[in-house]
Amino acid sequence: MTPTRARLSLDPFDVTQEANASKLAAATGNRDARLPQIARDNNARLVGALDDMGGARPMDGYGYGSTVANTIRAQDDALQRNVGALYGQARDTQGRSASLNGQAFTARANQALDEALLGGALPPSVAQHMNRIAKGEVPFTVDYAEQLKTAIGNLQRGASDGQTRMALGVVRRALDDAPLVSAPQVNPGALPAVPGTVPPSPAAIGQQSINAFNQARQAARDRFAWQESSPVIARALEGANADTFIQQNILSKAAGYDGVARVADTINQNPAARDAVRVSIVHRLKDAAIGKGGTSQTGNFSGKGMEAALKDIGDRKLGLFFEPAEIETLKAMARTGSFETFQPRGSAVNNSNSAAGVAALVSGVADRVRPLANKLPFGQLAISNPMDSTAVWLAQRPAQNITGGLLGPRPQPPLGAGLLLPGIAIGGNAAGLLAGP
Structure with missing residues (x-):
């Protein structure tokens, strides 16, 4: 300048x-x-x-919004594929057919429900499954327990009553703690074992299967937690309007910092998505500075307008997509623009x-x-x-x-000092009026 x-x-x-x-x-x-x-x-x-x-690049709201939303959906697809792969590995384990102790499970679950006064809040479908397990009417295996856990998880997410969700959680924890049936004693006479002829312990392979299912389930929980961590993610997965996606879900005041921060890493991992957000921010600042629809050749820069736009977005949100030096440059531009048009x-x-x-x-x-x-x-x-x-x-x-x-x-001399004759000023008490500044 x-x-x-x-x-x-x-x-x-x-x-x-x-x-x-x-x-x-x-x-x-x-x-x-x-x-x-x-x-x-x-x-x-x-x-x-x-x-x-x-700011010189064309503003393509639909293209930029689609890029950011598709990046979020791609991350969710990757998490879903990982969950599917882990469940596939768990189902391929030999121990999924290992038997669990049904009586021990139902006894622990009923006791915990009674202690929490939640017995009446348990959905009838889950209570029926528990009764059939207690009576031995179903093969209570690792595989069966995993299917029941999945069903309980779906019921928990869909339940609106707090006590119902708590009751389902009690049964879910009891399933996690259900013990494997003790393996029959192998080689009771302690005869010399022929190498390769002793089968693996059913309890060991059953526990391996349980661990594999737990790993898959944890991955699924992590995915659901990520989906629910930010309104930006939820809107992208719901198919929000691409034209206004960045403006409404990232730049607006309604889009809080915490929600944007939780998805910023996902956006910044894709250079195209990060660039889309940055260009959208610069265009918003430019519109505030020269007027929406103004051109670089004819626009008169308003530092006051740009300062207001910067405050509207906020330093924290800007810091998710711009380096500190870049933010300081934007602020310096706004300050300088204010000086250029300042009339005190x-x-x-x-x-x-x-x-x-x-x-x-x-x-x-x-x-x-x-x-x-x-x-x-x-x-x-x-x-x-x-x-x-x-x-x-x-x-x-x-x-x-x-x-x-x-x-x-x-400092300027008082009014009238220049009108005094030198002799009068020196001879009186007005010497200070002629003193050098």
Whole structure:
């Protein structure tokens, strides 16, 4: 950015002088004046910085939203395939036909239900299964128990009554703790064993099968927990509208930080999805800065608008998709844009003093002389144009004195100090009025 004194000092006098000088230069068509072009170039630099970060790319809401939503669905598909593979391995184990102790299971389950006063809350279908197991009417094997656990899990997720869910949980834990039936004694006479002829223990292979099913079930629980961890994930799996997916589920205030944070890792693992979110954020900031539908060539940058958009999204959410240095750059752009258009209380465009006032005087004289001078041969070239240039030069000279803007404002002598005669000021108590600042 090219600085000017007023944009560094933010002093109302400097702002007034600079605004008047720029208007005067533009009004007189003085191409040698720098202020209008400096303002134009600075505005273009701010807009261009946003374009460099993705603002120049076309905004494809449907394409970007589809990319992010499909990335989330792909992660869920991968988790589902893993669960299916683990269940397949568990079903292939030899121990899935190992017998469990049905009487011990039902006794423990009924005791736990009675102690928690939940016996009446158990769904009838589960109670019937327990009765059949206790009577030995079904082969209570590892495989049967796993199927019953799956059914209980489905009932728990679909139950709206808290006591029913608790009762089902009690039975589920009892199934997990159901003991295997003790294996019959092998080689009771302790005869020398022939290598390769002793079968593996039914209890051992049964436990291996149980462990395999537990691993598969844990993977399924992890998948369901991931699905329910964030509204963003749930909306993607439900098939939310791709056109507004990023705006509504990531950038809006309704999309809380925690929900977005839980899915950010999944999005950032896919470069295309991460890029889609970043470009969408930059476009939102650009719309706030130059107006929705504005173009880079004609838009006037509003630092205030961009600052509001940055606060609306929030530093934490920005930090999920941008590096700290990038966030600081965005904030610096917004601050600089605010300085560029700042007009403080106390400034009065077209009502200035000092050099700008002299410029206005020269300009006023030029307005009176110009009609007569232009009638003379070479009058415009020799008289009118030089007077306009002088007015512009007098006006913009202080604005380009940026050293003064970097320093603090100097204290001014009290009004009237310059009107005192030296002898009077020295002879009285007014020596301080003439003291150097």
